[in-house]
Amino acid sequence: MKHIIIAAAAAAAALVNVCLAGVLHTLPEYRTTITPPSPKPYSFQYEAGRYPGHVDRVHQEIGDGDGIIHGTYSYVDPKYKVRTVEYKADKNGFHPALINFDDIFAQPADSEAVRLAKEKHMRLYQKIAEANAHNVPINLPQDSDSVAKAKNKHNELYHRIAEQHAAIAAQREAERLAYEATSVANGVE
Numbered sequence: 001m002k003h004i005i006i007a008a009a010a011a012a013a014a015l016v017n018v019c020l021a022g023v024l025h026t027l028p029e030y031r032t033t034i035t036p037p038s039p040k041p042y043s044f045q046y047e048a049g050r051y052p053g054h055v056d057r058v059h060q061e062i063g064d065g066d067g068i069i070h071g072t073y074s075y076v077d078p079k080y081k082v083r084t085v086e087y088k089a090d091k092n093g094f095h096p097a098l099i100n101f102d103d104i105f106a107q108p109a110d111s112e113a114v115r116l117a118k119e120k121h122m123r124l125y126q127k128i129a130e131a132n133a134h135n136v137p138i139n140l141p142q143d144s145d146s147v148a149k150a151k152n153k154h155n156e157l158y159h160r161i162a163e164q165h166a167a168i169a170a171q172r173e174a175e176r177l178a179y180e181a182t183s184v185a186n187g188v189e
Contacts, residue, residue, distance in 0.1 A: 041065035067091060072099075 045060035061071035069089040077083050084099040110118065131138045143151065 039063055039065055039067050 041062075041064055043060070043062040046058070047055045048057045049055045056076040057074070059071070059073040061069060063069045067090065070087070071089075072084060072086045074082055074084040082100075085096050086099055087094060087096040089095070128138060
């Protein structure tokens, strides 16, 4: 019987410890400060790829033991260019720098056809700018006979349709006025 009581007391003590374990950190007398260990120097490096034998990511990093970390990582972007980022992490934060950033915005060299088209465009632009500066009308393209006939036909149709719409509007206005003249107000407001 004595052994049963001791076992029950031990089980109760274990149950109390388990219950208090979740709240011990809230009690002032149980608070402790754990100082994290100081950083140790380290270094690592790896290469990875999306399938065997293919490398599309590389990462290397060195921690100096004083809490300063230097590293680089490279990856293949969606345009299949290798991008490399160097970084430093210290007590002031993470400081990345894209090494080959300039080539993202680099313009490809113009082909001979593009160069000639740009030159022609600039000559025409200068000619128009000069004419505008002196209020000289620029030689606008002349309509061909078929274009002139199409424009005239369009204008005739436009005016005929506009006259029909005006006649319909006048007829509806006359009908509205006749209705109002013969209608008796029903007293509803």
